[in-house]
Amino acid sequence: MKRRDFIKTASTVGVVGAAASAFATPAISQNRIEWKMQTTWRENSPLLWTGPKLVADYVSKMSGGRLTIKLYAAGEIAPPLQVMDVVADGGLEMGHGYPPYWAGKLPAMQFFTPLPFGITTQEQNAWFLYGGGQEIADKVYGELGVKFLPSGNTSVQSAGWFNKEINSIEDYQGMKIRSGGLGSKVLAKVGATPVQMPLGEVPQALQTNSIDGADFVGPFNDMAFGLHKVAKYCYWPGWMEPCGVLDCFINKAAWDGLSDDLKAIVEAANAMANNVVLSEFVAKNAQAYQTLQTEHGVKMQFLNDETLAVLGKIAGEVIVEASEADALSKEVYDSLMSFRKLVMPYTNTSELAFLNARNLDFPYGG
């Protein structure tokens, strides 16, 4: 019955057959399924288009055309911030976006948005796979009527672009800063005014001083939007967003109706996207980080330890408050915090200690 419900959106169309005939193994001619996926991003949006494109391509390819996914850009079927609703209602089988866009729907969803002073990408992946994160994400996304799969990660972002210096926690007072999520609640507590604003409006807002600073993404995207032309300082470290999982979400009935082999294919395509997108962020951010300094004269700025320690303490208060919203929020918070507590001493000894050692002053290679 479930399968029938879900097949209402499937159809056997000529173009699928034509594409499939290119494969060495002919696809089954019955039970061809065609899904629609819409992202929250514009077509070919740098770094962000990679994941949904890869998922669509690999699912179609791996299934030999038995399941094809037609990819739509933001607005083609639904406005970007309505993709979750449309997927939940079955108007799209699949969506691709970023958890902060759904944080308003359910308090517990906030814990899938970047957690200030929380966990790194490597730790978040370990939490999803071996710390109960996938199960609890399925519960939270399940409340919205969809199945969740991690499908890319921005890795640690920057602390934003500013036109005023930040030398102490007091400097935040009175600043208008484009930001969202739990990080913006921390900014509000130190006297700043968080401003919600689409990415595209940020450059002009900085240029006209209608905002003093903006949390954005990372060097590659920031440079593409020309933030270095309208803001004096790029600040680090990215305490607000130490990682940022991108999400693939699937209409629950559509997911449940898939055969085991197609479920495995959708799962593997997203696992692949998760790794590929992270790698693209790392490689292209590294290149842009260099270019910003060598070609555009940007001098990177660092928040000092005193300022960071105050932000850290307030971040702790903000997440405790967020955990008190309801029982599900508390459940996600407990899982995430218990994993953070477990993994942090190990990461300090392994990754952090290695990175500090590598950064000592010695000649290395040619």
Add this chain to the structure above:
Amino acid sequence: MKRRDFIKTASTVGVVGAAASAFATPAISQNRIEWKMQTTWRENSPLLWTGPKLVADYVSKMSGGRLTIKLYAAGEIAPPLQVMDVVADGGLEMGHGYPPYWAGKLPAMQFFTPLPFGITTQEQNAWFLYGGGQEIADKVYGELGVKFLPSGNTSVQSAGWFNKEINSIEDYQGMKIRSGGLGSKVLAKVGATPVQMPLGEVPQALQTNSIDGADFVGPFNDMAFGLHKVAKYCYWPGWMEPCGVLDCFINKAAWDGLSDDLKAIVEAANAMANNVVLSEFVAKNAQAYQTLQTEHGVKMQFLNDETLAVLGKIAGEVIVEASEADALSKEVYDSLMSFRKLVMPYTNTSELAFLNARNLDFPYGG
């Protein structure tokens, strides 16, 4: 023709048909392919068995039984260190292991073994996917007659277990240390004697003081082998092995003979393993790191900065020497070092600066 060569090992056997009938979509009854994969690990070897098992399971599942992979443990078909030869010769279609095992076959292969003071797991994945690493790995593994796919990562390992303290570079003099790869060449240059020894013999060698120390893996595996019972000190950071990719290698003719959909399936299954295995290492090492201290009273030790800076300088000399072996070694070295040079300043500003900020002294959450 190629496809014919490769199908010599395939067969349509009853058990495959039976397994496939469990899938909702009936598999194609012709061109069923059955591959054999052998690992270099014992069956159910902690953390190391996860990758090959997942690859075998997901390929069979995703292909609806069109390509099944039968998994063999070390020694079942070939001795573990001969798996590469047997795969190259076509006696197995697929193997799963660790690049250091093949380092003796080709000098350039050394650069796929952990590089002392080299790059982290996140950086290595970015190098493979966006820094030319996959192409150059295909060239190096191609020389051995196989196709390469990254298929798991140990993440940063420890600096080893010792029965003598290391407070200065001079303390290495005269020590016998179980180790391999480029790291062991660094140890030799500071006056230690590297000793090659299978994992299983290490505990007794430490107990009887026939060695003074041993480079092993990380907390979870080390604890499973009982190293904490036979060695006094566990040292960090893991300067010798900041990451360790596990490799899946495929007979070249077998790979070339696969249809595009099956190639995509094999590729995606390995990409998934790459992420899952890394996550398991992180999560289980974090747990074991805690257990070693709370239940077994292990006090973790850290090499001091003076000692690390000398090791770093000598590591730089060792890798330059390794790069001079032949043209291919130089090519891999140049690619890897150019990526390291690009990515390191960015990692310092993003991951490292965040980890240092998170580690400041402030209360966080409940």
